[in-house]
């Protein structure tokens with residue numbers, strides 16, 4: 001089926017005088033992972049909770065599996081899994097019991113025991129929710145979101161605060177859901193997570209989409225030239241030798257040496273001639289550029305360029 005699992009068009013959300021979401025649009029496909037990526041307060045949770053039907057929008061259109069998330073909430077409930085940012089499970093509920101209860105509401109649930117095993121929760125299956133560690137609580141919330149074999153799942157920061165093993169188990173489960181044709185929408189601060197898992201990344205800042213596409217498309221043609229030098233480099237002179245819109249930034253490398261990174265406003269400028277100009281300038285300056293290379297910029301580089309902001313956990 002090629003229809004969109006979620007379609008958001010010109011979404012607006014206000015809290016009093018604050019407009020948290022300012023005309024945001026994206027589409028999430030079935031059998032694909034869509035990552036909403038953005039700094040704190042960007043509007044990711046607001047957007048997800050509107051799609052879940054938990055918050056009411058102030059403008060725009062939202063269709064979830066072709067339905068309205070608020071008006072058609074009852075019809076959507078059995079078809080959509082939700083993992084909220086925190087909790088979602090009663091504090092006294094024991095992991096396995098609670099999961100079995102949720103499973104009983106669905107026609108063909110995933111066997112709770114298998115899910116607990118897969119998420120490393122077997123040893124705490126009879127522990128009340130409030131006694132679980134933060135990471136265990138999060139994994140149980142994830143299990144609750146998927147136990148009913150939903151067509152669509154919303155995961156709000158599913159791996160925040162998880163240790164590497166638990167993060168890996170979560171990633172594996174998300175990948176398996178995708179393979180099974182489920183539409184997964186997740187929010188994350190982790191570039192690596194978005195880069196690894198997502199088919200489509202929606203970069204959000206200040207309530208609006210600043211870029212979207214596959215991780216490969218977002219970083220395509222975004223290259224930079226970098227090299228290290230033992231002595232000082234006249235970055236102004238080097239910059240002047242390069243096409244307009246080029247920048248030379250100096251950073252401290254791990255070993256205390258300086259690394260120089262050259263970027264361009266227009267990706268098309270960074271071709272073979274550009275590299276020749278850099279090496280010619282180095283030769284004229286009597287400089288041996290060590291570890292000289294052209295590298296593809298990471299999603300994180302692109303993100304920082306677009307938003308000018310650091311991501312934080």
Ligand SMILES: Nc1ncnc2c1ncn2[C@@H]1O[C@H](COP(=O)(O)OP(=O)(O)OP(=O)(O)O)[C@@H](O)[C@H]1O
Nearest residue numbers: 015016018020038039040041042043044045046047
């Ligand atoms: N219930 C609320 N009342 C008032 N303001 C709110 C409310 N919920 C969110 N906001 C504000 O809306 C903006 C967007 O918040 P939201 O939680 O959607 O962002 P986010 O991208 O999910 O952030 P984070 O990564 O920190 O979870 C923020 O400025 C936040 O303070």
